[in-house]
Amino acid sequence: MRPLLAALALLALSASAASAHAFLDRASPAVGSSVPRSPAAISLWFTQELEPAFSTLSVVDQAGTRVDRGDPEVDRNDATILRVTLKPLPPGTYKVIWRVVSVDTHPTEGTFTFRVAG
Amino acid sequence: MKRVSSPLAAAAVIGVALPSADALAHGFAGDRFFPATLLTDDPFVADEMSLPTVTRNPTASDGTQLTNIGVDFSKRILPDLGVTFHRNWQYQQSPGAPAVTGFDSISTGVQYQLFINAPHEAMALAGLSVNWGHTGRVQALGSPDFTTLSPTLDWGKGLGDLPESLPFIRPFAITGNLSVDFPTKVNSNGTLHSNNFNYGIAVEYSLEYLQHHVRDIGLGKPFDRLIPLVELSMTTPLNRGAGGLTTGTVQPGFIWAGQYFQIGAEAIIPVNSLSGKGIGGIVQFHLFIDDLFPKSIGKPIFSY
Numbered sequence: 001m002r003p004l005l006a007a008l009a010l011l012a013l014s015a016s017a018a019s020a021h022a023f024l025d026r027a028s029p030a031v032g033s034s035v036p037r038s039p040a041a042i043s044l045w046f047t048q049e050l051e052p053a054f055s056t057l058s059v060v061d062q063a064g065t066r067v068d069r070g071d072p073e074v075d076r077n078d079a080t081i082l083r084v085t086l087k088p089l090p091p092g093t094y095k096v097i098w099r100v101v102s103v104d105t106h107p108t109e110g111t112f113t114f115r116v117a118g
Numbered sequence: 119m120k121r122v123s124s125p126l127a128a129a130a131v132i133g134v135a136l137p138s139a140d141a142l143a144h145g146f147a148g149d150r151f152f153p154a155t156l157l158t159d160d161p162f163v164a165d166e167m168s169l170p171t172v173t174r175n176p177t178a179s180d181g182t183q184l185t186n187i188g189v190d191f192s193k194r195i196l197p198d199l200g201v202t203f204h205r206n207w208q209y210q211q212s213p214g215a216p217a218v219t220g221f222d223s224i225s226t227g228v229q230y231q232l233f234i235n236a237p238h239e240a241m242a243l244a245g246l247s248v249n250w251g252h253t254g255r256v257q258a259l260g261s262p263d264f265t266t267l268s269p270t271l272d273w274g275k276g277l278g279d280l281p282e283s284l285p286f287i288r289p290f291a292i293t294g295n296l297s298v299d300f301p302t303k304v305n306s307n308g309t310l311h312s313n314n315f316n317y318g319i320a321v322e323y324s325l326e327y328l329q330h331h332v333r334d335i336g337l338g339k340p341f342d343r344l345i346p347l348v349e350l351s352m353t354t355p356l357n358r359g360a361g362g363l364t365t366g367t368v369q370p371g372f373i374w375a376g377q378y379f380q381i382g383a384e385a386i387i388p389v390n391s392l393s394g395k396g397i398g399g400i401v402q403f404h405l406f407i408d409d410l411f412p413k414s415i416g417k418p419i420f421s422y
Contacts, residue, residue, distance in 0.1 A: 020378055020412075021377070023151075024331075025330075026334065031333060032332055032334055033333075048377070104412045106408075110331055112330070113282060
């Protein structure tokens with residue numbers, strides 16, 4: 001049993017120096033939420049730091065037309081945050097589409113919707 | 119805000135990021151993350167290791183109590199081609215007899231990822247598993263003295279492509295597998311070895327999917343990474359006097375999947391008296407080697 005515990009401890013120690021797939025931790029507006037008026041931007045918080053060159057974020061309306069300003073950026077002070085600013089949104093349902101690459105090159109992607117109640 | 123710092127930096131990143139299919143490991147299909155299930159086979163090639171899997175089986179119909187401590191290892195050779203290794207150490211207690219311990223036979227496999235469909239959260243894998251004869255304690259533990267070949271088909275499907283009007287159904291996912299055993303020896307000392315049809319299914323409800331892809335219901339850690347599930351695995355012998363004597367187990371439980379590892383636990387409930395009596399249990403510690411060692415043993419040996 002000792003060699004097994006030693007191996008697990010070694011792996012756990014090694015993990016502290018590693019990175020991993022970036023999962024979405026939370027979003028603003030929140031996933032699946034309804035907001036009273038058009039938000040100025042979409043911000044996503046991830047579980048890992050992101051590689052700016054390969055992390056994208058866009059927002060489309062129900063017709064598939066992009067409603068973001070095409071300026072997705074990873075926060076300079078906190079590389080776990082990805083943000084894009086939005087054009088003024090009329091009431092409706094919008095889809096957020098993200099694809100990110102963590103700093104160790106693992107890609108993940110996802111979508112969710114939010115609603116502007118108006 | 120951080121932009122690409124320079125074309126050189128971008129090129130450097132491209133150099134390591136372009137084999138991105140390499141990194142789409144341990145069960146991602148679009149929005150969906152499929153965990154490594156404890157009972158049924160996974161529908162994806164991966165760089166992963168289960169160490170250990172501890173199984174306390176339901177008491178067998180003859181009263182034998184079996185406990186296994188197992189190790190599983192999966193390694194990608196190519197982005198879509200992987201190999202597997204499995205072995206159990208066993209503790210076997212039969213009524214009126216001293217306990218017997220030792221290794222069971224070695225199982226290996228080769229697997230090919232048929233497809234991954236991100237929009238529909240679907241994937242499938244074909245493989246060939248081999249359980250090698252004479253690699254365990256044949257006399258003492260009843261390990262096979264013959265090799266068995268088992269072609270397999272494993273698949274997974276998330277329900278995230280259902281309409282938005284079904285928000286609490288979309289976190290469901292189903293994985294399943296089909297295989298047939300072809301023993302290379304018809305009988306051992308008069309005991310016949312049948313061809314067996316194996317089929318299994320796992321129904322999962324991903325709270326991670328609900329929280330991060332459907333609706334933020336305020337789940338905090340650790341519940342936002344929890345996946346309750348029920349697994350079912352059955353074996354039906356097809357011939358050689360054993361036809362129709364189906365055995366199997368139903369296993370309700372949960373998996374918690376983190377960044378580098380997952381933990382799973384399930385109860386083991388036999389489906390009939392042939393499958394045992396009472397309730398057993400299984401716990402597993404499972405490592406994502408691709409996340410732990412992304413630049414060395416955690417990536418395919420060869421990429422294209």
